[in-house]
Amino acid sequence: AQSVTQLGSHVSVSEGALVLLRCNYSSSVPPYLFWYVQYPNQGLQLLLKYTTGATLVKGINGFEAEFKKSETSFHLTKPSAHMSDAAEYFCAASWTSGSRLTFGEGTQLTVNP
Amino acid sequence: ETGVTQTPRHLVMGMTNKKSLKCEQHLGHNAMYWYKQSAKKPLELMFVYNFKEQTENNSVPSRFSPECPNSSHLFLHLHTLQPEDSALYLCASSQELGIGNQPQHFGDGTRLSIL
Numbered sequence: 001a002q003s004v005t006q007l008g009s010h011v012s013v014s015e016g017a018l019v020l021l022r023c024n025y026s027s028s029v030p031p032y033l034f035w036y037v038q039y040p041n042q043g044l045q046l047l048l049k050y051t052t053g054a055t056l057v058k059g060i061n062g063f064e065a066e067f068k069k070s071e072t073s074f075h076l077t078k079p080s081a082h083m084s085d086a087a088e089y090f091c092a093a094s095w096t097s098g099s100r101l102t103f104g105e106g107t108q109l110t111v112n113p
Numbered sequence: 114e115t116g117v118t119q120t121p122r123h124l125v126m127g128m129t130n131k132k133s134l135k136c137e138q139h140l141g142h143n144a145m146y147w148y149k150q151s152a153k154k155p156l157e158l159m160f161v162y163n164f165k166e167q168t169e170n171n172s173v174p175s176r177f178s179p180e181c182p183n184s185s186h187l188f189l190h191l192h193t194l195q196p197e198d199s200a201l202y203l204c205a206s207s208q209e210l211g212i213g214n215q216p217q218h219f220g221d222g223t224r225l226s227i228l
Contacts, residue, residue, distance in 0.1 A: 034216055100161070
């Protein structure tokens with residue numbers, strides 16, 4: 001079955017440190033891929049998406065993600081964490097033409113001063 | 114401002130009450146979704162509508178009744194809920210089904226608490 005796995009339900013980094021949130025999908029067919037962020041008491045906000053073309057995708061708030069087909073991965077990174085990045089991050093994939101999203105279980109990012 | 118507005122933001126109700134959640138999108142989309150987000154559990158897709166027609170019901174109990182009068186509005190009618198139904202209910206929209214590379218846009222959710 002097609003699925004999305006986020007390794008690490010909690011990630012903690014220091015302010016100014018590299019942020020790396022991992023996402024892998026399981027399927028022989030590459031999906032469309034998305035990262036969303038959820039701040040407390042809010043809905044999910046789109047950070048970035050990969051559909052076709054360049055495998056390194058830049059998003060909002062300084063985040064970027066690289067699609068690696070050979071590794072079936074779409075990890076999210078940010079060179080320097082800011083306190084305001086503390087939130088929950090969701091990786092999602094769409095395989096069918098139906099735009100139905102399959103979500104990972106989420107990673108809670110904590111940024112320490 | 115995501116273009117998807119949900120009301121109310123918070124709702125407390127007893128198990129015997131009847132209430133409705135409302136979602137409105139101003140993005141010109143034709144597909145709309147209801148999700149349930151519970152603590153410590155993955156996001157659960159409940160219902161999908163495309164051009165006002167329901168295309169997916171993921172075995173949701175009948176105490177949840179969706180309504181989509183037009184492509185801009187989506188309702189979730191609630192009656193005789195259980196304590197385990199307490200959760201954040203998220204509405205989302207996308208351009209339309211059949212376009213997989215278009216993201217879904219989410220509202221801020223309704224935080225539902227069942228007494």
